[in-house]
Amino acid sequence: MDVFGFLNLNELALGLSNLSMFPYFDMAHYIISVMSLREQPGALEVSQRSPFACWFSSMLYCFGGAVLSALMMADAPVAPLTNTTNLLLASLMWYLVFYCPLDAVYSLASVLPVRLVLTVMKEVTRTWKVLGGVTQAGRKYKDGLFVMIAVGWAKGAGGGLLRNFEQLVRGVWRPETNELLKMTYPTKVTLLGSVLFSLQQCHFLPIQTHHLIFIYTLFIVTNKTRMMLLGSSSYPFSAVESLLYKTLFVRPLTFSPLTDSTPSCLSSPFHNKPNGSASNKPDQTDPKDAESSKKTD
Amino acid sequence: MDVFGFLNLNELALGLSNLSMFPYFDMAHYIISVMSLREQPGALEVSQRSPFACWFSSMLYCFGGAVLSALMMADAPVAPLTNTTNLLLASLMWYLVFYCPLDAVYSLASVLPVRLVLTVMKEVTRTWKVLGGVTQAGRKYKDGLFVMIAVGWAKGAGGGLLRNFEQLVRGVWRPETNELLKMTYPTKVTLLGSVLFSLQQCHFLPIQTHHLIFIYTLFIVTNKTRMMLLGSSSYPFSAVESLLYKTLFVRPLTFSPLTDSTPSCLSSPFHNKPNGSASNKPDQTDPKDAESSKKTD
Amino acid sequence: MDVFGFLNLNELALGLSNLSMFPYFDMAHYIISVMSLREQPGALEVSQRSPFACWFSSMLYCFGGAVLSALMMADAPVAPLTNTTNLLLASLMWYLVFYCPLDAVYSLASVLPVRLVLTVMKEVTRTWKVLGGVTQAGRKYKDGLFVMIAVGWAKGAGGGLLRNFEQLVRGVWRPETNELLKMTYPTKVTLLGSVLFSLQQCHFLPIQTHHLIFIYTLFIVTNKTRMMLLGSSSYPFSAVESLLYKTLFVRPLTFSPLTDSTPSCLSSPFHNKPNGSASNKPDQTDPKDAESSKKTD
Numbered sequence: 014m015d016v017f018g019f020l021n022l023n024e025l026a027l028g029l030s031n032l033s034m035f036p037y038f039d040m041a042h043y044i045i046s047v048m049s050l051r052e053q054p055g056a057l058e059v060s061q062r063s064p065f066a067c068w069f070s071s072m073l074y075c076f077g078g079a080v081l082s083a084l085m086m087a088d089a090p091v092a093p094l095t096n097t098t099n100l101l102l103a104s105l106m107w108y109l110v111f112y113c114p115l116d117a118v119y120s121l122a123s124v125l126p127v128r129l130v131l132t133v134m135k136e137v138t139r140t141w142k143v144l145g146g147v148t149q150a151g152r153k154y155k156d157g158l159f160v161m162i163a164v165g166w167a168k169g170a171g172g173g174l175l176r177n178f179e180q181l182v183r184g185v186w187r188p189e190t191n192e193l194l195k196m197t198y199p200t201k202v203t204l205l206g207s208v209l210f211s212l213q214q215c216h217f218l219p220i221q222t223h224h225l226i227f228i229y230t231l232f233i234v235t236n237k238t239r240m241m242l243l244g245s246s247s248y249p250f251s252a253v254e255s256l257l258y259k260t261l262f263v264r265p266l267t268f269s270p271l272t273d274s275t276p277s278c279l280s281s282p283f284h285n286k287p288n289g290s291a292s293n294k295p296d297q298t299d300p301k302d303a304e305s306s307k308k309t310d
Numbered sequence: 311m312d313v314f315g316f317l318n319l320n321e322l323a324l325g326l327s328n329l330s331m332f333p334y335f336d337m338a339h340y341i342i343s344v345m346s347l348r349e350q351p352g353a354l355e356v357s358q359r360s361p362f363a364c365w366f367s368s369m370l371y372c373f374g375g376a377v378l379s380a381l382m383m384a385d386a387p388v389a390p391l392t393n394t395t396n397l398l399l400a401s402l403m404w405y406l407v408f409y410c411p412l413d414a415v416y417s418l419a420s421v422l423p424v425r426l427v428l429t430v431m432k433e434v435t436r437t438w439k440v441l442g443g444v445t446q447a448g449r450k451y452k453d454g455l456f457v458m459i460a461v462g463w464a465k466g467a468g469g470g471l472l473r474n475f476e477q478l479v480r481g482v483w484r485p486e487t488n489e490l491l492k493m494t495y496p497t498k499v500t501l502l503g504s505v506l507f508s509l510q511q512c513h514f515l516p517i518q519t520h521h522l523i524f525i526y527t528l529f530i531v532t533n534k535t536r537m538m539l540l541g542s543s544s545y546p547f548s549a550v551e552s553l554l555y556k557t558l559f560v561r562p563l564t565f566s567p568l569t570d571s572t573p574s575c576l577s578s579p580f581h582n583k584p585n586g587s588a589s590n591k592p593d594q595t596d597p598k599d600a601e602s603s604k605k606t607d
Numbered sequence: 608m609d610v611f612g613f614l615n616l617n618e619l620a621l622g623l624s625n626l627s628m629f630p631y632f633d634m635a636h637y638i639i640s641v642m643s644l645r646e647q648p649g650a651l652e653v654s655q656r657s658p659f660a661c662w663f664s665s666m667l668y669c670f671g672g673a674v675l676s677a678l679m680m681a682d683a684p685v686a687p688l689t690n691t692t693n694l695l696l697a698s699l700m701w702y703l704v705f706y707c708p709l710d711a712v713y714s715l716a717s718v719l720p721v722r723l724v725l726t727v728m729k730e731v732t733r734t735w736k737v738l739g740g741v742t743q744a745g746r747k748y749k750d751g752l753f754v755m756i757a758v759g760w761a762k763g764a765g766g767g768l769l770r771n772f773e774q775l776v777r778g779v780w781r782p783e784t785n786e787l788l789k790m791t792y793p794t795k796v797t798l799l800g801s802v803l804f805s806l807q808q809c810h811f812l813p814i815q816t817h818h819l820i821f822i823y824t825l826f827i828v829t830n831k832t833r834m835m836l837l838g839s840s841s842y843p844f845s846a847v848e849s850l851l852y853k854t855l856f857v858r859p860l861t862f863s864p865l866t867d868s869t870p871s872c873l874s875s876p877f878h879n880k881p882n883g884s885a886s887n888k889p890d891q892t893d894p895k896d897a898e899s900s901k902k903t904d
Contacts (some may be wrong), residue, residue, distance in 0.1 A: 485780030
């Protein structure tokens, strides 16, 4: 891709691809993750009732991707515990964000500029996590494109995909919402990255790894910054998405299946009521979701 | 077993045992599985709200057995994704059943004769799945009879056993029902097959593999056909079952445990209320918890 | 530690450390575990409605630790099934406790002295399970202190940590409570033991294994006996705990987060409603279940 050569970006791309995530970027990732947990409804109360459950939840926010991808690849999900340094670092961040005297750390990190910088650094770690998952899967399954996509996605967006069970640790259970039913921005953009890196690793994309790292990182960073500054959750590809959706997934005009579509229509009010009361006031819960998970992964 | 020789069924049995499931039988399995998902209450609505969750659910219907048995054997549950051809085939069936213009595929497959043929073909794959699970477990655990039964059962009836979590993907949560509490016909007949094949593999049954394949397949096919044509869900062994149940599991006439049977009796009608009422009067349930779990571990 | 030599306890400690758990101690563990399951609200009713679900729950009570630690170490969770003798022993205990004519076994085992002896024997098995988990993790992860603690804890208190999912097997779902949110005595004391044994294995504790076994076993046994006789659930270290809690985890005086603590109060009544309203119309959902899942697998 000589545009890189043309713009003399090769050194920059190479330098970025050699960037080490430890300790600063990891630290930013931990702080932002724990903060987004703290902003979940009920989290503060849990942090008082049971610090241990709160700590465990935080670890799922920080290492959820590693745990989920380990489960999917039949590696030991306790593996993250072996990296003592990172575990202690994450635990320290958890403690400071939740229990720091005068709430100094949280208040400081909540100041927009600080939060912006930390969030950007967290976004950078996403690239590394996705690429890590893709290569990890690629080592085990040669050219297993779908496995690489799945594992890369899981490693990059694990916290979000594990949401229901992370909530269960805190005694919250919201079956009516999950990341597959209603993808949030981080999950979508991670999936996109996982697809790109997997294609590149399988040589379907004629581009060098460090160039792709550079482009993808640039994209998620600028995008996230824009979203935070404008406070908009609009997604650049939403147009493409809705187009795809309209062309592929419109309910076919049909008469026969009305028979079995009616029960579904009838039951829809019922089978959501359990979950639901939530389904009666989605507007009350959804924004919270969107807002919180926007900051999450 | 010379009855086979006598009836000249040896060739037939051998031929059947050499039958390849791919592609036609697998395809039938995928179509019927996705159709039964589509007939779940609320599934159509989900297919509109979130095609991805719908696709994921369908894959759990199609490959649930492989995923569950992989989890039980500590193999990678993403393994099914490595079989690209089958994955694409299943996805195609999912798309056609849910989104085909004019709903042609679903309407066609719903016609009784067509559905009957497809269902019969799906039942045939069950034999192969059960046998596959049993031998897979047998390779790892020599003569581990119970492991072989469990894995064979999981591989043959995985979709059903994973039901609760498959529903969770669609935002439905029905904790009060699961396949262990209330076994459905497919789960029962798969368990039966798994026991038979495991006994045969451990040389407790003096019969050749391809003969057993023939007998078991014949049994489930004829049985399923009968059930579909008569629309009866009666199970040939229900008599044996209820007899066994009456002899083994009748509540002993007892006086002492009335003390702790009363709470259970009380809770039995609302035996789901715990969830409900627990939240209203935790003080009433918590002591029970504390007291019981104090004795537990 | 020459206090042992001084008191001539070396032989005793060595003898204890060479004690075999099979069959008597294991048997006591199975009986007490199944009895505590039977004393759960609704368990008796389940034992009538579905003996299989009841048996599966009992196995989770008996082998929960092995299953959970296997999952964490990416070993096969079906491994406990390979130990045929123990499985049959546990199943026998399950049968006797639930279905013994005249309820003889349960009534007998409920007599305080008998129950006391059995519980003490069960407590002894705890030491072996914790040590087993710690060493198992130590073999795989050299000096992975945290992994050793986690696995030892999981192996010793697995039944409790799996509580939510064990209840799900019986059709009960109480998301608002779990062992992490509200640790029970067995979970706490197992965690303590796991920490001690892990430190000892990593040579941070200058004490021999069989001495630690002796001390820890003595501690949990005497403690449990005291609790059963006095019927008190008071925990020797509760003072230390509350002191630690007060010093470390007091909510910092803060004003800002009041904003996000309020929604939590609001949401608490909602997020429990699901289970409640679901359970009001089981009759309306059950037929759907039966009918649909009949077509499923």
